[in-house]
Amino acid sequence: MDYSAYLPQLKFLAPEIFLLCVAAASMMTHLFARRNRHRRSGMVALAGLAAAIPVLLVTPAGGEIYSGTLNVDAMSMYLKLVFIIAAIITVALSFRFFSVEGFETGELYYLVIFSVIGMMFTVCAVDLITFYISFETFAIISYILAGIFKKELRSAEAGIKYFILGVLSSAIMLLGMALIFGITGETGFARIAAALPAAEPAVALSGMVLMLIGLFFKIALVPFHMWTPDVYEGTPTPLVVLLSTAPKAAAIGVMVRIMPLVFARFEAQWIVIFEFIAIATMFWGNIAALVQDNIKRMMGYSSIAHAGYMMIGLAAAGRTGGMAVLFYLLVYFFMNATAFALILLVQKGRGFGERIADLRGMARHAPLAASCVAVALLSLTGIPPTAGFIGKYYLLLAAMEKEMYLLAAAGALNSVISLFYYFKIGRAMFMEEQAGAHVFERTGPVTIVIAGSALFLLAAGIIPSRLTEYVWALIK
């Protein structure tokens, strides 16, 4: 084997290496800074993450590197960008949250970066072992992040719950990978794909299904979604922005990559599975969200439903479906970030108001923020002229292209169901009077995040062609 090419190939991993240095710097700051070490460690992390974006943008797409274990293609670059943006927003929202809650913690910031690095490798991985290691890297960190708010009982519960179920699903996934390896004798995705047609179908199919279960768990698809509302409720709000978006994006990115490549032989089977899961997930998520009073739980169920929408694109396997999913991923991130940032606008006593009732009268006190949140709610529902509509429209388009009428109708119907609960939030903000003495925060990163997201959602909803062309080019 020729190892001489390995060193130059490092340049394709520049963003990951850079972020590793940032995480180390943040950690050192946390350990050795004299004053204000928590906050400073966060500042270092924030600056480093922001600087990682240009680094990522100048990094060339190198294709398969390191003997075919990683594939640094355009699609992975796109997903990496999503992860970094998610991390930036998470860190930015964390500062005030943890100081208001009186629980400053510096390790949070570099853990976020580590988990992002794990996800960045996951979406490049084209080899079972690389894939599993990077997958576990971000999975384990997300268990820690969920439970990081140690003095809060709910957070500890969330961490433990997420951990136990997460480890279980990882074990199931590992079993699937073992079956695939056992029957093909290969770890590289491309080689597995070549060997799979000759393999015993029952074993190969079981391997595929078990692997999918691990991914479904991370995306929180019905029936592997049970942990979601509890974990989101218990996890500190800024971190939910990360946990509810980035791991889903990573797992969906992996599916976009491996399903047509590795499991092309079982396309008919996995399309049926995806279709069924998509329908079940959309309905379950939306119907369960109807009865929630707690915004975080509601958004937990809403995020389940949105994962279901994205499954429409995967079930409608093909270029349009892939484009729709990648488009929706980014849009979904901004919608979700706004919805969770919304909670950080309401300061109630020492903590934050998480109930919908706490939002009453917000439009009077913070009209700009309320309007921006309204844009995000419209987008979540899928009403034009927002990016959420375009995203959903692409998903339906993909399903209709494959003549999956039932799937498309279910997707469309769910957008009507979801209107009901998203507008409970809108109603509280715009149409009800304030009850109780709490303040609506108007300054700081929260407003910037909300306003920026709303701006993006409107811009990408009115002029979606550039983003569309961009994601279209990512799918082969």
Add this chain to the structure above:
Amino acid sequence: MDILGIPVLSFITYLPLAGILAILFVPRERPRAVKIIANVTALLELCATLYLLAGFNVQAEGMQFIERAEWIPRVDAQYLLGIDGISLLLILLTSLLTLLATLSSWEAITERIKEYYIFMLLLETGMIGVFVSLDLVLFYVFWEVMLVPMYFLIGVWGGERKLYAAIKFFLYTLFGSVMMLIGILVLYFHYHTFDLMAMTESGSFLASTMQAWVFFAFFLGFAIKVPMFPFHTWLPDAHVEAPTAGSVILAGVLLKMGTYGFLRFSLPLFPEASRSFMVPMVVLALISIVYGALVSLMQKDMKKLIAYSSVSHMGFVMLGIFALTPMALKGAVLQMLNHGISTGALFLIVGVLYERRHTRLIAEFGGLSARMPVYAAIFLVITMSSIGLPGLNGFIGEFMILMGTFTVNWMWAAIAATGIVLGAGYMLWLYQRVMFGRIQNSANNDIADLNRREIATFIPLVLLAFVIGIYPKPFLDVMDKPVERIVRIVNPEFHEKKNSVTAAEAGPVKGEAHGGAR
């Protein structure tokens, strides 16, 4: 044709947005400035649409003022605008009613004034957008965009049960819309374009079964909007709870979007399904006519009465559309205008009383004509226009619909005619109970007559009622070409059949058609 270098249709679509932008910069403490900007914007909009009318070529076939640009080339969605006679009339109606609604809100709206006018103007952009878009995706976007400001207008400035009414309105219409979206996608995969003109010119249609399904999907979207029995249940709630201006727009323009959708999309794109579903559609229309009228008779609340009368009147429009004859179709289009004028005016009339007394119960009033002579006169004219008294607008429309329907099936016309009788009943009874007799309720002793601003809001509507009633020709001329075109597609045998029917029967019908239309 351009205005200030902007193509005219884009200009009229986005002019209200410019008004919104101006309002955003006005501080909250200066509500008067906000009101002035909003009214001026609505007035400019009306002027712009009149300018559009001036440039419109009545003789031309097909769409005019076409604007075409790329929007999302990857999925073939275009920015495609254009109008024909039908859309032109509805655009004029929209800009007029929006101006009147804005003007009527001057004193009625006292809370959150800035937001109110922003939503009002946003609504106008949405409505105009619906009438000018010829690309189905673009059409859908405007169709949905319009729901949001309406939701807020009802939900924030509405009556007691406003929250319930607002979400009900939104849920119903959204449900219809998403089904239509699925239908739009089916069309796309048949025609490989969203361009409505290209679809109708291609001469090909969906296969029968699929056509029926897609017809049904579009039907859900449009019938809920109209609203047709049994999809009408959102309407009374929305109307009763909405502020006056909201009701005016809702009845005057939003309901027309449903019937407009049938004319613009359902008939030309699904001719076969339209023909085969003709009877069920007509039956639903007839039920709407009679049922709406009967329920109106029973109402104690004026607004609810007018809301149910809308169900009845829109049933007439639906009957005219699905009779599939040129005469009935023209009557339907004209009746769309008439309903906008008379029902819009009726809601303003109720609004005047509500502003003074904060109640809409008929039993609270009586004998008002003595205190409010000008009001009484205007109310009377509008009542007559709504009933369909000859010489006023309602008569022409209803007459043409009945005539056009009669040639297809006399039974339908006969049943529909009972709706007119009932209509006269509930409207006159309403007028009698509110205006005549002695003043029983002492609260009405000092009730003030209309002020100048209020009179100004009624004048254009009263004038229009007379103009259409006495000289409808220009209005019928404008819609002549598009209606002929629709009939050619949806009912191609009509012209052949007309010649083969015995002269005794066809003669007078044809004569009337020419008498009315030319």
